[in-house]
Amino acid sequence: MKDNVIAISACLLGVNCKYNGKSNLNPNVIEYLHGKEVVLVCPELLGGLTTPRIISEIQENNSVKNLENVDVTDNFILGAKRTLEILHQNNCKNIILKDGSPSCGFMTIYDGSFTGKRINGMGITARYLRENGINILNLET
Numbered sequence: 614m615k616d617n618v619i620a621i622s623a624c625l626l627g628v629n630c631k632y633n634g635k636s637n638l639n640p641n642v643i644e645y646l647h648g649k650e651v652v653l654v655c656p657e658l659l660g661g662l663t664t665p666r667i668i669s670e671i672q673e674n675n676s677v678k679n680l681e682n683v684d685v686t687d688n689f690i691l692g693a694k695r696t697l698e699i700l701h702q703n704n705c706k707n708i709i710l711k712d713g714s715p716s717c718g719f720m721t722i723y724d725g726s727f728t729g730k731r732i733n734g735m736g737i738t739a740r741y742l743r744e745n746g747i748n749i750l751n752l753e754t
Contacts, residue, residue, distance in 0.1 A: 620708040623653040630655040634665035656716040656738040660692025672725040693741035719749045
């Protein structure tokens with residue numbers, strides 16, 4: 614098994630798995646990954662949520678609720694655990710995540726008010742992966 618596998622948020626490669634059924638296709642990420650072995654993940658789908666889905670944000674108490682005030686924290690935790698399992702299965706120590714997401718945000722997340730305001734913080738999956746020794750590559754800057 615190779616040790617240079619890079620995992621990536623599937624939405625960054627054009628997979629329509631965002632909450633609104635669209636992607637975050639990023640040509641710079643595609644260029645960076647050219648010639649590398651990649652593993653695509655979407656923690657929210659891995660946690661049992663659907664596409665499209667009601668937008669969710671992390672709340673002050675670290676729970677995750679959607680716009681209809683339904684608690685989806687367990688889905689986000691399950692998605693984080695399944696993502697780490699996939700990374701371990703593929704001997705993957707590095708991941709590229711989509712910042713801002715309640716799962717994948719690694720520098721910022723939305724503030725929980727559903728007004729589009731970002732704050733410094735980490736998403737559920739990003740935090741879990743970092744705590745378990747996974748390196749988050751920053752291609753945002």
